[in-house]
Amino acid sequence: MSEYYRIALVGNPNTGKSTLFNTLTGLRQHTGNWAGKTVELKEGTFEFKNKSYRMIDLPGSYSLYSNSLDEEVARDYVLFEKPDVTVVVLDATALERNLNLALQVLEISKNVVICLNLIDEAEKRGMKIYEQIFMRKLGVPVVKISARNKTGIPALLDTIDRLIDGVIACNPNTIKYDAETEANINYLETKLIAIFGDRLPTRWLAIRMLDGDQSLIKAIEDNYFGEEVH
Ligand SMILES: Nc1nc2c(ncn2[C@@H]2O[C@H](COP(=O)(O)OP(=O)(O)OP(=O)(O)O)[C@@H](O)[C@H]2O)c(=O)[nH]1
Ligand SMILES: [Mg+2]
Structure with a gap:
């Protein structure tokens, strides 16, 4: 029905979701409130390679366990609205903490791109991040970006485009319990x-x-x- 592909941005607070959102959607944004809730909802549109996208900037959340209204809104969007692609924005300098949320999203969503943001800061600190290893372990595409410096954005968009076209596929690896x-x-x-x-x-x-x-x-x-x- 919709001529837009919907992309959700999820991630811990302060990982650069809104910076990425603003870079991609610029002035083509509008803000509203989540139906029945007081959490702000930001939506914007952009085009890439003949496709139109509607991007939603979800509130920062540490998990999808609904410990707060923000987490509930993020969880409900990914679970019930089923975006075409869910982009998990991680702080590359704090991966251990951030990966918790990424693993939860992999349980819920089939089309996921992991976006390692603040790569400039990670490199400044001498951290070496091997995205190929992440990709193998998680089973989904992983892209390194700096939303602030606007690096890696074309690669991110290209990955989203190829995922939608079925050129690449996600096979998320989930945690096995006892x-x-x-x-x-x-x-x-x-x-x-x-x-x-x-x-x-x-x-x-x-x-x-x-x-x-x-x-x-x-x-x-x-x-x-x-x-x-x-
Ligand atoms: N060094 C660096 N800083 C960044 C980058 N992306 C975002 N930031 C900074 O990180 C801070 C948080 O960015 P936001 O875009 O507001 O983060 P957010 O994920 O939307 O935060 P919440 O909405 O609170 O969840 C800001 O000061 C940004 O300028 C990046 O790629 N590199
Ligand atoms: Mg934000």
Whole structure:
């Protein structure tokens, strides 16, 4: 229906999402509030290689566990709105902390590009980052950029373009748990598949349910089972 491809920017606070968003969308932005919430929503458009994109700058979040309204908004967008591509913006100088969120997104989303931002700062600190190793380990494209210096942006856009065209594919590697937990996940997942088919990432849902994520269960009720449950 839409002639736009939708791209979501997710990442920890302060990783340069808005800097990247502003670089790409310039003045073609508008701001609103998330439906029913007080979190600011920023959306903008840009063109690249004959494709039109609608980019959404999600609020910074450390996880998708809905510990805050910001995290809830980020989670709900990736989970329910199903962007064509989710770009995870990571601070290349703090990868250990940042990768937590990236791994969560890989559980939810099929089309993911990992964007290692602040590469200028990482290089200034003498850090060497081998994106090929990241790519192999995570199973999704990884691009190094500096949103502030505007380096690596064409490579990022090209990666998004090729992902949409199916020239490259994502095969996200997810974390495997111990045998008992995996058995529980599988048990729940079978039941969830019977309800949702492939409309929702059932493995992620099973993991979150085992963790007792009430907020997620409520969000699914609201999004999939309408008003009658309240
Ligand atoms: N050195 C360097 N600084 C950057 C880069 N990208 C962003 N910054 C700086 O990092 C700070 C945070 O950037 P923002 O774009 O606001 O980060 P954000 O991810 O939108 O932050 P939240 O919206 O709070 O989650 C700003 O001071 C930017 O100028 C980069 O590539 N290199
Ligand atoms: Mg921002």
